[in-house]
Amino acid sequence: MVANKILEQNVMNSFALAKGDVKNLYAHIKFVLGQIDRLKQENSYLSQKIIELTSTPKKTIKKYVASKNAQKLHSPGCVFAKNIKQKNKIIFDNKTSGLNQGLKLCQCLAY
Numbered sequence: 726m727v728a729n730k731i732l733e734q735n736v737m738n739s740f741a742l743a744k745g746d747v748k749n750l751y752a753h754i755k756f757v758l759g760q761i762d763r764l765k766q767e768n769s770y771l772s773q774k775i776i777e778l779t780s781t782p783k784k785t786i787k788k789y790v791a792s793k794n795a796q797k798l799h800s801p802g803c804v805f806a807k808n809i810k811q812k813n814k815i816i817f818d819n820k821t822s823g824l825n826q827g828l829k830l831c832q833c834l835a836y
Contacts, residue, residue, distance in 0.1 A: 798823035
């Protein structure tokens with residue numbers, strides 16, 4: 726009879742411990758599910774940012790301007806380049822092309 730009481734008490738203690746373990750697991754699962762939701766939101770935000778960043782043009786095409794009558798190579802926004810008449814304007818795709826033609830860099834490109 727005493728052995729049955731001890732066995733019964735051990736079974737009840739085991740179930741109490743198991744119940745505590747189940748509660749702890751439930752709390753951990755709830756925490757992990759919250760983290761998963763937060764990560765999904767962050768993933769969605771970052772995916773949108775990637776789309777925005779990859780859809781914008783990466784590089785603007787830069788041209789260089791010179792006059793047929795001068796020896797300087799300018800950026801298109803330079804005040805001197807804006808004064809060059811259209812009929813006298815020469816456009817280069819890169820600095821090297823202008824330098825190979827014997828032109829020198831204007832102050833707008835020297836820096």
